């Protein structure tokens with residue numbers, strides 16, 4: 001019996017020593033007002049705050065409509081990569097270029113990225129860099145160069161993954177958006193580009 005207990009306590013120690021220190025609490029977790037000092041500690045049940053507490057990425061404040069729009073853009077980005085890859089496998093260069101054009105840069109795309117990144121430092125720059133990398137896929141496809149197209153696609157995907165590693169959505173209301181970006185959300189921005 002003592003062996004079992006010893007083993008158990010050892011494994012508990014082993015476990016706790018592996019536990020990573022939790023990341024710094026992020027801004028949105030502090031949106032919840034603090035209770036008055038006199039009241040007993042509340043039993044907080046806010047799963048979203050709990051999730052945000054374990055996600056160390058920088059929050060990108062977005063109003064619900066912007067967040068949904070961004071998710072749609074993201075799903076389209078992945079479809080674009082799918083088309084590029086499928087086109088490349090069959091050396092259908094028009095298809096590769098058409099896929100890349102969906103994520104290539106344009107004035108509308110630029111405006112959208114500026115709007116989306118208004119409350120998160122560095123986000124817009126990463127986004128614009130991403131679209132410019134996608135432009136290089138179009139150039140490589142025009143030359144019908146398999147290796148160069150693959151390399152440009154890899155560089156583009158690297159932009160996807162580095163942004164995902166650094167930022168997460170933070171869905172906020174209009175007042176919070178305004179406070180954190182210094183500008184009001186302009187719904188007309190959502191009508192253009194992807």
Ligand code: HEC
Pocket residue numbers: 060071074075077078081103123126127128130156157159160161163164167168169170
């Ligand atoms: C400049 C930043 C940025 C770039 C570049 C970027 N993403 Fe995202 N993406 C995000 C953010 C922010 C989210 C939301 C993550 C979260 O809150 O968990 C997201 C989420 C997603 C999602 C999940 C969508 C959903 O339904 O929830 C997919 C899929 C995705 N991205 C694909 C891509 C692909 C593919 C690329 C590149 C071709 C890409 N993204 C490039 C920022 C970016």
